[in-house]
Amino acid sequence: MAVPIQQQSTVRRAIKAWFDPRGRSTGLIAFALMRLSGIGLVVYLLLHLVVLSTLTGAPAPEAWDTFVRMAKHPAFLLLDVILIAGILVHMLNGLRVTVVGLGFGTNSHKGLFWTLMAVAVLLVAYAAWLIFTK
Amino acid sequence: MSTNGTEGAKRRVNFKILRYKPGFIDPPRYDTFAIEVDERMTVLDALEHIKATQDSTLLYRHSCHHASCGTCAMKANGREDLSCVINVFDLDSDNVVVDPLGSLPLIADLVVDMAAFAERFAPLGMTLVRESEFAKECEPPAGIEQYTRYEDCVECGACLSACPVANTTPFFIGPAGLAAAYRALTTGDRPAKQVFAHVDSSEGVWRCHGAMECSAACPSDVDPGGKIMALRRELVKYKVKRIFGSREE
Numbered sequence: 001m002a003v004p005i006q007q008q009s010t011v012r013r014a015i016k017a018w019f020d021p022r023g024r025s026t027g028l029i030a031f032a033l034m035r036l037s038g039i040g041l042v043v044y045l046l047l048h049l050v051v052l053s054t055l056t057g058a059p060a061p062e063a064w065d066t067f068v069r070m071a072k073h074p075a076f077l078l079l080d081v082i083l084i085a086g087i088l089v090h091m092l093n094g095l096r097v098t099v100v101g102l103g104f105g106t107n108s109h110k111g112l113f114w115t116l117m118a119v120a121v122l123l124v125a126y127a128a129w130l131i132f133t134k
Numbered sequence: 135m136s137t138n139g140t141e142g143a144k145r146r147v148n149f150k151i152l153r154y155k156p157g158f159i160d161p162p163r164y165d166t167f168a169i170e171v172d173e174r175m176t177v178l179d180a181l182e183h184i185k186a187t188q189d190s191t192l193l194y195r196h197s198c199h200h201a202s203c204g205t206c207a208m209k210a211n212g213r214e215d216l217s218c219v220i221n222v223f224d225l226d227s228d229n230v231v232v233d234p235l236g237s238l239p240l241i242a243d244l245v246v247d248m249a250a251f252a253e254r255f256a257p258l259g260m261t262l263v264r265e266s267e268f269a270k271e272c273e274p275p276a277g278i279e280q281y282t283r284y285e286d287c288v289e290c291g292a293c294l295s296a297c298p299v300a301n302t303t304p305f306f307i308g309p310a311g312l313a314a315a316y317r318a319l320t321t322g323d324r325p326a327k328q329v330f331a332h333v334d335s336s337e338g339v340w341r342c343h344g345a346m347e348c349s350a351a352c353p354s355d356v357d358p359g360g361k362i363m364a365l366r367r368e369l370v371k372y373k374v375k376r377i378f379g380s381r382e383e
Contacts, residue, residue: 102370103363
């Protein structure tokens with residue numbers, strides 16, 4: 001149901017404005033990916049700190065071995081690949097935003113985005129190969 | 135509708151239009167109107183046809199009918215443009231969803247409160263006078279050029295509606311306001327210090343996250359996104375100069 005903008009919550013407006021691709025161009029895809037990867041990295045950092053903090057107080061060898069066994073499970077390795085994808089997308093897109101944000105290459109921002117995302121895909125593929133085979 | 139007596143291609147199109155009348159149609163809903171359109175019909179033509187033949191209470195803004203006034207901007211199938219230049223056939227769909235501009239308070243149906251858009255120009259003291267509107271055959275009043283703002287901009291609000299940041303904060307100066315500030319800077323209409331004081335804030339030039347949807351939506355090729363980035367670069371240069379002792383303004 002449509003609601004006038006003055007009656008919408010900020011969260012509802014943000015979700016619609018940031019992630020609704022209808023009628024939008026490459027710019028919104030880059031904008032949305034930046035937010036998704038940024039939020040994802042913050043969540044990962046918090047989880048990472050929580051997991052490490054539970055290991056530091058425990059009987060070290062057993063707790064650590066249990067965690068390492070879990071970390072070697074393919075599902076966990078897939079999460080590693082997703083993490084690397086998030087880092088690369090956020091980092092490379094951030095470089096683009098910095099360059100464009102200072103007035104350089106504003107007319108080429110779409111090409112720059114797709115080029116950097118192609119680089120990200122190649123690097124993620126290489127990382128996935130290393131993670132699952134080495 | 136054909137006015138020259140020839141019959142062109144015709145198609146029946148469903149227009150799903152947002153309706154809102156505080157206290158009457160509240161909360162808002164979509165009403166669908168089916169009409170026959172021809173290959174020359176614009177979305178504004180369709181709205182006028184619907185108002186004349188099906189629902190005289192339908193509200194929308196328009197004036198010139200030729201992309202000059204910027205009054206009739208709205209969203210057709212999610213994309214902002216002037217409804218007087220959106221050819222219905224070009225939308226290539228038998229179902230067209232018509233929404234009012236985003237980022238601005240909704241008054242009724244497709245009418246938004248443009249005061250919230252115009253207010254974003256106010257701090258620099260710019261009026262609605264455009265240089266392109268000066269009559270060449272007569273001398274403009276002395277000093278009027280100081281009120282000139284971004285002359286290509288038709289002040290339609292499409293950029294503000296398309297901006298993902300402006301949709302989450304009503305305080306962001308927004309693409310058109312920042313593009314106007316850049317013009318004021320480059321033409322010398324306003325002192326650099328005044329322009330930078332206006333845009334150098336968390337709701338000013340730094341609030342832009344470079345989605346560039348404003349430039350994609352602009353029907354007048356103002357490229358507000360590019361202007362914001364250029365303004366930001368000038369601001370950085372200004373700040374660096376100040377750090378190293380220059381008081382150039």
